Every structure is written in C-alpha cells, then in structure tokens.
Amino acid sequence: MSEQIDQALARKYDAGFVSEIESETFPKGLDEDVIRRLSAIKGEPEWMLEWRLKAYRTWLKQTEPEWAHVDYPKIDYQDISYYSAPKSMKDKPKSLDEVDPELLRTYEKLGIPLHEQEMLAGVAVDAVFDSVSVVTTFREKLEEAGVIFCPISEALHKYPDLVKKYLGTVVPRGDNYFAALNSAVFTDGSFVYIPKGVRCPMELSTYFRINEQNTGQFERTLIVAEEGSYVSYLEGCTAPQRDENQLHAAVVELVALDDAEIKYSTVQNWYPGDENGKGGIYNFVTKRGLCEKNAKISWTQVETGSAVTWKYPSCILKGDNSVGEFYSVALTRGKQQADTGTKMIHLGKNTKSTIISKGISAGYSNNAYRGLVRMGPGAEGARNFTECDSLLIGDKCGAHTFPYIESSNPSAIVEHEATTSKVSDDQLFLCQQRGLDPEKAVSMIVNGFCKEVFRELPMEFAVEAGKLLEISLEGSVG
C-alpha cells in the first residue's frame, strides 16, 4: 500500500501542484520558510511558530548523537519532506479488496476483527458503519468526565493556554538533536488532559484517533494528569504500520501532578526492513515523564519493529514519594538494531523506581539496554531496582548492557541484576518431544521470558503482544 501512496505522491509532485493548500506534500527540504508554511497551514498561534523557529535554530547548532550502539548511514535532512497533509477520503482504499494482502494476512494472525482491519488499513468508513457509533459513544463518555483527548493540532486551537503551559516543560525544545527537530517540525500527535481527581473512564488509545487522521512521522504527544487523576494510555497498534517515510522522530511528554498516575503502554511494530537490512524505520524517540509529589508514571513497551531504535522512556521523580516504572520487551531479528532503555532521575525524597528490561535477539540483530539511574543530592531514602535480562536465539546475534549509575546521596539504594541466557537445545527438544513445532516452542519460551513485562500491559494488549512476538519470531528458528 505504501508503494501506491509513494507513487501517487510522486505523481502529484511531478504534475507540479504547488498551491500550498491543495498540495498534499511539501517539496523536500527544511528551512525557516518551510516551518512558517507548516505553521500557517495549521493556523497556529504566533507563539507556536516562534517556539518552532527557536527549536529549529537550536537544532542547527546541534550534532546528531553518535554514542548509541547502532550503525546506520548518515541521514540527509534536506532529502525529507516535512509536511504531508491527511489524505482525503477519496484517495483511501474503498474496501479491503484494495489493501495489500500481506497486511491482511498479518491482521488475521493477530485476530483483529474485520471491521477493525478496515479501520487500521485506513479504509474510508462510511456513516452506516458500526465503528462510527463506537467512536461517538466513546467521545461522549470522555466529555462527560471532562477528559480532553484530541489531536494536538486541534488542542492548539481549542485549548491554547493548556498546551502553552505544558508543552516543552518535560522535554525542552532543545533537549537533544531529535527532540529539537521534532519541536521545529512536528505535524501532529495526541493531547490528553485529565482534570483534577478524575479517573479516566477508559483506556485511551491512539488507535481511535488515527482512524480520523493520518499522523506524520514527527508526532508530538502531551499528556497532563492533574492532581489525583489517573489515565492509562495505549500507543500504537499491533498491526504493522507501513510508513512512507524513513525517519520517525517523536516526542512524548507526560506530566503527572501531585498524586496523579499515568500508565503509558506502547506496542511498536514499525516496518523493520527486509532480511538484508534494507529499508525500515529509524525510530528516534524522546519520551519523558515528570512526577510531582506522590505521583506515579509507568512506561510499558513491547518493541518488535523498526530498523534502528533509539529510545529511552524516562521518569523525572521530582516530587517526594513519587514512583517511576519501566517495563520493556525489545525483540530484534534480521539486521535490526535497538539501543533502548530508560532513565530514572531521582530528585525527591523516598522516590522509588523499578526497571525490568527483557531483550531478545535473533538472527543477526543487536540489542542493547542502556539505562541511567541517578540519585540526586536530595533523594533521601530513594530506591531503585533494575533487572536486565537478555535472551539469545541462535549464535549470530548480540546482546549488550550499558548501565549507568550515579548516586549523590548516601542513603539511596540502587540494585542492578543482569542475566544473559540462550534458548537451549534442551528446551527446544523437550517442547518438540511434547508435540510442538520449533516455532511454537521458541515463541512459548520467549513469552515465558517476557512474562513479568506482559503482566504490566492492559489485558487485551498483553494477548496481542504475545501474538505479535510469535509472528515476529517466524523463521528465526532452523
């Protein structure tokens, strides 16, 4: 499908559509003018444009980070188009018959119901369709609770003060190379606001929103949980998302005010490239949450996609007694490379963090855990527990662990445990002798290895994550 889109886009550009409103995609290249046009098309307030331009100027002075344990050709940032408008309904496939059969095969294996398949594949949904009412009911329910959940571009119009108050407070616009780039050119993303004391009545998922609008490769998500509120947010879906672009540089900011709790779950399955490492997504993402007093932020991620991953969902435990958690399963196969982990910055007293990281490497892939635990001078009585396990499938892959521990408070306790194991011939043989084929056997062994993390996922997600691993492991044995 993405090829068709590529072709369609290329055709339009060749045909010389230059009118800013009608054209779907900007010509390649990035300068201040591109940012001004982007901001103008979106009808953004003046301060937003200024913010973007400042980010852009910072970005120009920064250099691309090279410390990660990954290797990829230099990215030409002038060879990327920075704006692609939502495709109009008439350009979308009219029915599942027009969708890539390979994509449908994967949906089927994941057990996604037919009408959801249509939504995921971006099929134009007409009014008769069931799911429309689903979306409506869900909106009404949220409005009743006072929860705001909308595209960030919409929030900039409807709730500019809220966005202005929190945007960039956790991930400053010049935070790092990719975050600065994102700040300059982000096109869309989600905005969530949970009012004081409200427990969000349902799990929020980008899945619903994506149906309404295709998001670009520079997403920006901002979630604000007011005092004593709770929200669980699910990002991505388990279906392969075919993106026409190579670079995906997203920023996610979470703000958990006093006594609030945010649970953020990700199941990421971007296109990983072919078996020779050709193509695929570069997933360079900055995710960070800020915890005020007694607040809790929990990151759970299951990552099986992307050619190169550079991602460290982090918690700043600013308030006393705040809690940060990071549960991660990262599976790499083929020629995939992942450098992922977390940062737990303990500033407040009696802050606690837990890190459980499970890395699975197969094929020729490289999987690195990189984690920082920092105990600030004020982190009296703070505690961290880190468990970092690697599982190797075959003997051509690699697992690496880079823990960084910095403690400036003698009363803080930091624990780090790490193991590396292999799917053994004995285990495979036992499973096969009990009638399981080798692929089923490996996926069961891997699922067992990941159990502690899957437990943290919302239930329906946990099931899908298990199935996703199974699909991802196909062909990794033998």
Place this chain on the structure above:
Amino acid sequence: MLTIKDLHARVEEKTIIKGLNLEIKPGEVHAIMGPNGAGKSTLGYVLSGRDGYEVEQGEVNFNGANLLDMEVEERAQAGLFLAFQYPVEIPGVSNMEFMKESVNAMRKARGEDELSSAEFLKMAKEACKQVNLPLDFLKRGVNEGFSGGEKKRNEIMQLIMLKPKLAILDESDSGLDVDALQVVANGVNSQRDGERSFIVVTHYQRLLDFIEPDYVHILAQGKIVKSGGPELAKEVEASGYAWLGQADEGEKA
C-alpha cells in the same frame, strides 16, 4: 508397534548403538537394562529424533511408518513419548500453559478439536492427583525449581495426559526414594491397557519390582546381548553386569 532392525547410531564422532534389534508388540512392557555407557539413554534420544544423534544404518518402523524420516514433533504426535531423565526448566512458562499447548498439538495432529480450558483443567487436575502433586503445581514454571522427585513425577503426569502409544521411560527411577518410586510406578501401571507399550530403561532392577516387564533385555556396547523374562532382571541384581566381561565404567551415555 515398533520394529528396530540393525540400528547403528552415533553421537558426534562416536558410534554408540552398534547393530540393535528389537520388536515390541502392542501392550508389551520391555525393560532395557545395562551398565552405564551401554547406550541406554542414546536409544531413547535416537528413537525420538534428537538433534546430534545420527543414525548410520538400520531401520525403525513405528506403526507402519518409517520413524527415522519424521521430525521430532511428528514422532511425538504419532504417539512416541520420552520421559526424560533430566527434564529441563522453561522459566516463566507454567506447567498448565505448556501442557495445554502440548495436549492440543497432539489432538490437532490427530484431527481432533482442541480442548476447552475447562476440559483441559479437569484432565490436568486428575493427572495431578494421580501422581500425588498439589494442584498449584500446574501454575509453576515448567520444571522451575522442582526437586528431582517432582521432575520425575511431572514427566509421568505428562505421560498420563498425553496417552502415547509407546512411552520410553529413561531412568525414571534414578534419585527416587521408595515412596516416590511407588508413585511413578503406579502412574505407569495405570496406563497399561493391553494396547499401550512401554520401554523402561533402567540401571537397577528395583523399578521392575513395581512395573513388571514382559521382557528384559540387556544392552551392552551398543547392542542387545541377552533377552529374557522378568527373571533376567533378578539375575542382574544378583550378579551385576560383570559377567558381560566388562567393567561397570560409570560413564554416562
């Protein structure tokens, strides 16, 4: 049921089985005894198709099919079961999940419907009871932190649930006290129905007091050197394996 003709097999560069012949009919229990290093465990691995155990020559027919042409899981699905001497741990995978996958894989291969969770649970609970294991055993990781005796009983529980046509018990008695031995033997005996066959591999005669064999074979240096009835086992107990003209080396096969 099973016909082995002139089987030769090696592990890495070393030939361990050297011309073995054996015929097992439905419902029969055959004990295979012999000194350490005779090739007893190797036979079980060769028959179940383990990687690294290479057949050099010979034929094995299992219920009309050429066993040696089949994959490990195909042999299992055809009704060949191996109770392991040292079952391996699979951390994080519960006994329950493992056995449900296993039972259903076998059913699927036979063209039967998969069991529902309720049906499976009922079956698992009964099997658990039969080998004197507490029910919470089903929730524990496969062999994870099990004692030696628990591992052996777990193997028998799997045997009871899978109802194979031919079960090979590889030293299922080693390391067991008399009570545990009795439990294992009772589990096996409960599966003797005149159709199902067993190969009981053991070093000692002890287990055969509880599981009475129809035939006893002495395996030495890769072939069966003597066959007889249950009385042969008693003979071995009385005189050891020294009469075979070789030392009991203590080398593990």
